[in-house]
Amino acid sequence: MKHAEIAPPVLELRDVSVSYRVRGRAVPVLNGVSLSLGKGEVYGLVGESGSGKSTVALAVQRVLPPNGHVSGGQALVNGRDVAALDRAALRRMRARDVAMVFQDPGRALNPSLTIGRQVAEVFEILGSPHGEALRRAESMLERVRISAPARVMERYPHQLSGGMQQRVVIAMALAKDPSLLILDEPTTGLDATIEAEILDLVDTLRREFGASILFISHNLGAIAGLCDRVGVLYAGRLVEEGPVRSLFRAPRHPYTAGLLRCLPRPGLRKDLSPLDTIPGFPPAPGSIVAGCVFAPRCGLADDLCRRVDPPLVPTGEGRLSRCHYADRVDRLPHAGGRPAALRNASGEVDAPPVLELDGLSKTYGVAPYAVHALRDVSLRLMPGETLGLVGESGSGKSTLAHALLGLVAPDAGSRMALDGAALAAEVRRRSPEQIKTLQIVFQNPDSALNRSHTVRRLIGRAVTRLGGLAGALREAQVTRLLEAVRLTARQLGARPRQLSGGMKQRVAVARAFAGNPRLVVCDEPTSALDVSVQAAILNLLADLQAERRVAYLLISHDLGVVRYLSDWIAVLYLGRLLEVGPAANVLDGPHHPYTEALLSAAPSVAGERSGRIRLTGAIPSGVNPPAGCLFHTRCPRRIGPICDTEEPPLVADAQGHAIRCHLPREKLGRAPALAPA
Known part of the structure; x- marks a missing residue:
């Protein structure tokens, strides 16, 4: 009697070690890593930057940089040793067996080619004639839940949203029906709703195609929601592995x-x-x-x-x-x-607002192609408080920040005030005092810091320009700022490339505080950081706020970060304020149906995603927004024609919690009760 053959794992690493040659010396980056993926399994790989996650993906495909090599062990795909494949066999493996989806879909797509041309090219490489390749490309775009795929095929990458671009890249990866799909941080930088949609899509396609997935991410909630098993890498070693739950x-x-x-x-x-x-x-x-x-x-x-x-x-x-x-x-x-001295940083009694926005609007272009990026937004922020600003891409968050910073001029009739004094529309017309007291911390410190300057010069220049200090006074202030962000004098002579991601963001924070600001705009300050570094930066921001009574405008798609740091939360949709109020009231409810959908989409390490509210349809165009309630075309709680024809007013309760919805408050959603931590 013949025994049935057992299929080999789709991916198997056997004590794989990888080294990079740096300055004539072999530097180990992976050390004896072993793992395996069965057919249809999703395996998550987590760890801080530098742990070796991406090196695993590169070693599997034999695409390590020229100074890298596998110094020990074997990487096998469908039972074949990747290192033993000749050039033709390696090309076939890359073309048919393994596909990879990168973190930034904008870089993975050719900006000079239409979407249809790029997707069809995959099928042409696999042997389909041009006409058939175009038909299969359209069918594949439809399978990744892209509506009107024929129209999308005629567009260029820059004409698509980030979520749409990522769907196109996934379509290209799955076009060759690979047995192994590698996802390298595929949801970083995406809004919570888009991230949830991409994860749902990957899970559905995994079942349809039967592909095994190696999912690399520092988003532990995404790992919990998608993966069957998880491996934890640290300093090139696999330190823990097991079922994700x-x-x-x-x-x-x-x-x-x-x-x-x-x-x-x-x-x-x-x-x-x-x-x-x-x-x-x-x-x-x-x-x-x-x-x-x-x-x-x-x-x-x-x-x-x-x-x-x-x-x-x-x-x-x-x-x-x-x-x-x-x-x-x-x-x-x-x-x-x-510490008690750092508690209750917010809520100064009888203090005037540090920021007031009254009827802030911004329109780009002219009719009939005008885009209403902001529509009549009114907010205020007290000293020592944080206002969290949330909403999907295109909601107007960045436009509001740019208007506040004087980078774009709002529409006539908009009013902005800082510490009670009118804030000019353009930064060049603002006083030096207003410029130094209104600063920003950007999302990516690599782009915000001049790579050719030392830390001493990066912070010192800000001290001179904003504080007017020179000589010994300047050096003393640089030292104080460095200590405030928990860095030491040893970093003064370093350049950004010599610092970790967390250290670079600390330098960016120190530079923002060089002029003793009253208000700091934090634009996704932790989205590109590992969770360990993120926690340290959030603690730093909270401590500095308590010590210096500074206010923050926090822009983030990470609702966990918003929940921790914010005193107030404002929810934007198509430039319109749908909800604003004390953070606890907005998060616990009653909340607007859009807020409810955003909260339900946030990933959790518990891995429970069954309660997510799925919004149907795409975000409407800002050129031709819907009549009535802006959200009615996607709203799961739409109650009738009144939503289509009449825009609801923004109605506040006694605690200042305002909601723009036709539904009475008693019928709006509320967060489920949480068990004690």
């Missing part, structure tokens, strides 16, 4: 526990407690030659950990952990409460 519920390695504790949890606020952080920084590749690689940052480490490298051993439930004290992980101490 049980591993996230009860981690058995201090590093995994540290990553999970860094996330802002429901019920945790900036005035009650700082976020947990992982102390120290990841080690330089190859710098730790004895003991556990995580020992220098571990709260459980002792002499055994510093001497003996722990093996990767089973801990039950199909899980593995590389820790001498896996049974003690739940004893790791949490961060303490926030």
Whole structure:
């Protein structure tokens, strides 16, 4: 009797090690990594920047940079050793068996070619005639839930939203029906609703195509919602592995526990407690030659950990952990409460608002092609408070920030005031005092900092321009700012390329505080950072706010960050304010149906996504917005013709919680009750 052959794993790594040659020396970046993916399985790979996640993806496809090489072990795709393939076989594997979706779809698409040409090219490479390739391209775009695919095929990448671009890239990846799909941070930078749609799409297509997926991300909520199993990388070592639900519920390695504790949890606020952080920084590749690689940052480490490298051993439930004290992980101490001196930073009694916006509107272009980016937005912000600004792409968040900073002029009749004084529409017409007291922290410190300047010059120039200090006074102020953002004099001579992502963002924060600002615009200040670095930056912003009474305008699509840092939350949709109020009231409800949909789309490490409210249809065009309620074309709570013809007023309750909806408050949604943390 013949036994049925067992199919090999779609992907198998056997003790894979990878080194990069730097200045004549081999620097190890992966060390003995072993993992496997079965058919149709989704495997998540998490870890801080520099842990080796992307190197795994490159090694699997044999596309390491010229100075990189696999120094040990084997990477097998469908049972074939990738390193042993000749050039023709390697080309066939890349063309048919493995596909990759990158973080930034804008860079993955050719800006000079139409969408149809780019998708059809995949089918042409696989042997289809041009006409058939175009038909198959249209069919594939339809399968990734792109409406009117024929029209989309005629467009160029810049004419599509970020979510649409990512759907096109996924369509191109799946066009060749690969057995292995690698997703490298595919949802970073996307709004919560678009991110949820992309994850739903990937999960649906995984079942349709039967592909195995290697999902690389620092978004632990996305990992929990999509993956079957997860592996945790640290300094090139696999330190924990197991089913995602049980591993996230009860981690058995201090590093995994540290990553999970860094996330802002429901019920945790900036005035009650700082976020947990992982102390120290990841080690330089190859710098730790004895003991556990995580020992220098571990709260459980002792002499055994510093001497003996722990093996990767089973801990039950199909899980593995590389820790001498896996049974003690739940004893790791949490961060303490926030010192009393730093509590209650907001709400100065009888203080005038630091910011007032009255009827702020902004229109781009002229009729009939005018885009109403902002429509009659009125807000105010008190000293020491944070206003969180949320909404999908195209809602007007960035336009509001640009108008506030004087980079774009609002429409006539708009009023802006800073500390009670009128704020001129253009920055060149503002007083030096207004310029220095209104600053910004950008999303990407790499783009915001001049790479050729040292930290001393980056901060010192801001001190001179904004504070008017020179010589010894300037140096003293630079030192004070550096200490305020928890950096030391050792970083003064460093350039941005020599700093970690978190350090670069701290330098950007220090520069923003050089003129003792009254209001700082924080534009996605943590979206590009690992969760451990994100927690440290959020703690820093909360401490600086409490110490200096500065107000923040926080723009973010991460509702966990908004929940932790904000005192007030404003919700924008197509430039219109749909809801504004105290953070707890907006988050707990009653809330606008749009707010309810945004909250339901936020990923959770619990992995529960069944309660998500799915918005149908695309965001309407700002050139021709809907009549009546702007949200009625997508609203799951639409009640009738009144929504189509009459715009509801923005009605506030006694606590200042205003909602623009025809539904009475008692019928609006509320957040489910949470169990005590």
